[in-house]
Amino acid sequence: MADEKTTTDSPNDVVQKLVHFEKIKPKPAELTGEINTPCISKNASFDWKVQLLADKDQLNHLGYPADGLIPNWKEVFLKKMDEMLNKYRSVRLFMDICVRCGACTDKCHNFLGTGDPYNMPVARAELMRKVYRRYFTWPGKLFGSKLVDGVDLTEEVLALWHTYYYQCTECRRCSVFCPYGIDTAEITMAAREILNSVGLVQKYLHEIVFKAQTIGNNLGMIPDAVVNALEFVQDDLQEELEIEDIRIPIDEEGAEVLFVTPSADFFASPHIESLYGYAKVFYQAGISWTMSTKASEGGNFGLFIHNYEHMKKINSRIWEAAKELKVKRVIGGECGHMWRVLSSYSNTMFGPFDHLDPKYPRPQHICEFTLDLLNRGALKIDKSANDDVVVTMHDSCQVARGMEMGGHPEGQYDIPRGVIKGVCNRFVDMPQETIKERTYCCGAGQGLLGDDMMPIRVKGAMPRMQAYSAVKKSDGVNFLALICAICKAQLSKMLPTYGFAMEEAGGVHQLVAKAIVLGAKEGV
Amino acid sequence: MANLGIFVDMLFNAFTHTALLVFVAGFLYRLYEFKNTPQPLKIPQTPQATTASGVFARMAGDVLIFRSLSKGTKVLWITGWVFHFTFLILILRHLRYFVYPVPGWIVSLGDIALPLGVLMLIALIVLTLRRFTNERVAFVTNPADYFALLLIIGITVTGIMMKFEPFRPDIVAVKAFFYELFTLHGMFGALIFHPVHVPANLVFLTHLFLVLTLLVYFPFSKLMHAGGYFFSPTRNMVNNPRDVRHINPWDTATEEGNNG
Numbered sequence: 197m198a199d200e201k202t203t204t205d206s207p208n209d210v211v212q213k214l215v216h217f218e219k220i221k222p223k224p225a226e227l228t229g230e231i232n233t234p235c236i237s238k239n240a241s242f243d244w245k246v247q248l249l250a251d252k253d254q255l256n257h258l259g260y261p262a263d264g265l266i267p268n269w270k271e272v273f274l275k276k277m278d279e280m281l282n283k284y285r286s287v288r289l290f291m292d293i294c295v296r297c298g299a300c301t302d303k304c305h306n307f308l309g310t311g312d313p314y315n316m317p318v319a320r321a322e323l324m325r326k327v328y329r330r331y332f333t334w335p336g337k338l339f340g341s342k343l344v345d346g347v348d349l350t351e352e353v354l355a356l357w358h359t360y361y362y363q364c365t366e367c368r369r370c371s372v373f374c375p376y377g378i379d380t381a382e383i384t385m386a387a388r389e390i391l392n393s394v395g396l397v398q399k400y401l402h403e404i405v406f407k408a409q410t411i412g413n414n415l416g417m418i419p420d421a422v423v424n425a426l427e428f429v430q431d432d433l434q435e436e437l438e439i440e441d442i443r444i445p446i447d448e449e450g451a452e453v454l455f456v457t458p459s460a461d462f463f464a465s466p467h468i469e470s471l472y473g474y475a476k477v478f479y480q481a482g483i484s485w486t487m488s489t490k491a492s493e494g495g496n497f498g499l500f501i502h503n504y505e506h507m508k509k510i511n512s513r514i515w516e517a518a519k520e521l522k523v524k525r526v527i528g529g530e531c532g533h534m535w536r537v538l539s540s541y542s543n544t545m546f547g548p549f550d551h552l553d554p555k556y557p558r559p560q561h562i563c564e565f566t567l568d569l570l571n572r573g574a575l576k577i578d579k580s581a582n583d584d585v586v587v588t589m590h591d592s593c594q595v596a597r598g599m600e601m602g603g604h605p606e607g608q609y610d611i612p613r614g615v616i617k618g619v620c621n622r623f624v625d626m627p628q629e630t631i632k633e634r635t636y637c638c639g640a641g642q643g644l645l646g647d648d649m650m651p652i653r654v655k656g657a658m659p660r661m662q663a664y665s666a667v668k669k670s671d672g673v674n675f676l677a678l679i680c681a682i683c684k685a686q687l688s689k690m691l692p693t694y695g696f697a698m699e700e701a702g703g704v705h706q707l708v709a710k711a712i713v714l715g716a717k718e719g720v
Numbered sequence: 721m722a723n724l725g726i727f728v729d730m731l732f733n734a735f736t737h738t739a740l741l742v743f744v745a746g747f748l749y750r751l752y753e754f755k756n757t758p759q760p761l762k763i764p765q766t767p768q769a770t771t772a773s774g775v776f777a778r779m780a781g782d783v784l785i786f787r788s789l790s791k792g793t794k795v796l797w798i799t800g801w802v803f804h805f806t807f808l809i810l811i812l813r814h815l816r817y818f819v820y821p822v823p824g825w826i827v828s829l830g831d832i833a834l835p836l837g838v839l840m841l842i843a844l845i846v847l848t849l850r851r852f853t854n855e856r857v858a859f860v861t862n863p864a865d866y867f868a869l870l871l872i873i874g875i876t877v878t879g880i881m882m883k884f885e886p887f888r889p890d891i892v893a894v895k896a897f898f899y900e901l902f903t904l905h906g907m908f909g910a911l912i913f914h915p916v917h918v919p920a921n922l923v924f925l926t927h928l929f930l931v932l933t934l935l936v937y938f939p940f941s942k943l944m945h946a947g948g949y950f951f952s953p954t955r956n957m958v959n960n961p962r963d964v965r966h967i968n969p970w971d972t973a974t975e976e977g978n979n980g
Contacts, residue, residue: 236855286954292948293945296865296942297800298857378952608767
């Protein structure tokens with residue numbers, strides 16, 4: 197890396213060469229059913245860069261430099277880093293207390309997949325700690341980088357940050373095993389925002405932040421398009437079921453429930469199958485609901501870059517819609533990080549939610565809602581409809597390690613499984629070290645779902661694919677149930693890459709949709 | 721007891737006082753710094769408890785049996801735990817040099833002090849070796865990590881040596897040294913060229929010197945994990961964001977209960 201240096205190159209020229217995106221053909225690992233720790237191989241994934249965002253209008257709107265790396269980047273970089281250290285206790289503390297014990301070194305799916313030592317969580321965090329020790333501790337300030345194992349800021353440092361902070365999916369698995377709970381996700385988020393501030397902005401992720409803020413959803417569908425898409429789904433549903441009054445309502449004031457879900461659910465596959473499930477559950481429960489063109493996106497990519505303002509702006513649309521539509525409850529669909537922002541952060545940003553019905557958790561997860569109906573016998577279920585599948589569940593990282601469901605510390609594991617077991621006869625869990633709090637990320641979370649990230653997506657999916665192939669071999673599992681839009685997009689692509697059928701990945705409510713018997717009402 | 725000379729005495733007098741001051745003030749300042757940095761959002765790591773008492777119990781598990789670490793490699797967990805807890809007991813055992821009269825439970829630790837010291841040394845050697853032999857750990861190890869380990873190994877080795885002749889120091893002289901050091905005379909003796917005499921035992925002086933170095937080094941190093949853990953937001957926050965609203969101290973709108 198960086199051998200020739202000419203005096204004429206500006207910092208931007210230098211860094212653009214270093215962070216240049218190249219299309220690389222990914223190779224999936226061989227499936228053995230076992231997850232082995234690889235030997236380290238230096239720079240194994242250094243060439244896998246994300247594409248930079250170059251659209252000046254979008255960059256200007258987001259408040260980031262529009263012409264690549266700015267000339268006075270060191271100054272801005274350190275100022276932003278100082279701001280992050282002073283605004284986030286997590287970031288400051290995690291800079292200071294790591295002892296480099298190595299407990300996390302074999303816990304990251306991207307390390308297991310690539311063997312690149314910078315994908316070991318501690319090494320990834322050390323990229324920032326080296327700068328921290330050099331510029332933010334007094335021995336570093338006084339005696340320079342050598343004494344404190346620090347590093348002086350150069351374009352090469354930026355390239356390392358840009359490469360490896362975009363090979364972290366902020367899934368928090370490392371943090372489970374850390375004796376101090378050091379959460380690399382917090383460090384990655386801060387690092388990305390520092391990179392943003394000097395003009396290194398990822399195309400996929402930031403385009404979405406832009407669209408979600410200005411248009412209202414990640415896909416950039418204008419309100420009319422959202423209405424059309426949902427009407428189309430509704431027509432389909434009515435035709436197929438031959439039930440005229442099953443609906444997917446949109447912007448209906450006075451509905452009981454505002455339903456928020458990732459916009460991918462409107463038409464992507466297999467996401468849409470879960471949308472059918474939601475509609476059927478609401479229909480059968482007889483609870484009026486509505487979606488919203490304003491809050492046509494549950495996902496919130498502002499979270500991924502520790503930019504509180506962006507995250508808040510995106511989230512505000514949900515609470516504005518809830519007020520305008522005068523709903524009593526807000527329910528979130530199947531999505532990982534959306535659930536974390538909606539449930540954990542919304543209350544801080546826009547609470548307290550006195551305008552909602554205090555009888556229900558505010559906001560509520562669709563699995564909490566459905567399981568409650570199932571437990572009360574409010575839904576008629578024919579489990580045999582799912583007898584063609586043996587189901588296992590992939591816990592989404594942000595849900596599994598994010599927050600409680602149903603008021604119980606382990607509800608986020610038990611409630612989705614409760615729904616699955618309520619609608620299926622055959623359920624098998626994957627090996628213990630790959631599920632629940634120790635779940636492996638699908639490999640594309642937190643801004644890595646772009647096509648430019650395909651090599652790391654394929655490598656990072658390895659642990660999940662091994663675990664899946666293990667239960668496939670032992671128990672004949674043929675359905676991977678998911679509760680996250682990103683997991684669905686990633687795994688429906690990874691299954692065929694690793695030699696399974698694409699249809700084996702799908703939502704929990706896809707299973708509900710199959711088993712639910714509509715029409716016949718039994719005691720609510 | 722032989723006299724090492726007034727300058728050695730003065731050096732150890734001043735170093736002991738300074739080191740203690742730097743340690744206490746530095747440690748408290750760093751904790752104050754952690755405490756004063758705001759945590760904008762609730763980021764407990766589930767399955768985190770949903771009540772404060774549950775969080776307390778979970779954290780106690782982390783502190784007392786290294787609960788989180790136990791989920792990973794068992795070698796690291798066991799050696800790490802053995803090192804920390806033998807160290808703790810041996811530090812407590814040292815109270816006999818500073819407390820009058822010596823409580824019975826400290827006296828009774830005397831029988832196991834030497835085996836514990838040896839155990840601690842073994843744990844430290846294992847912890848050092850794995851920094852060479854495990855290629856992943858070797859990749860992330862910094863010189864500072866070896867420094868801390870070697871410093872504590874030095875302390876342990878000199879400590880064990882003092883259990884044997886001819887290195888055994890005069891316990892009465894050691895006690896007298898620390899006692900006098902914290903009297904009014906001891907505090908200022910070095911300044912007026914009347915320092916408290918240090919026991920003239922080279923092993924003891926090395927031991928003391930290394931301990932004082934550790935104390936000075938402590939607040940500026942990764943050793944701050946000792947106090948820092950308690951501020952770790954993934955571990956100390958209650959898992960109830962929907963029930964109990966967390967206020968972001970720097971989002972002024974949230975403080976006013978802004979409803980969007």
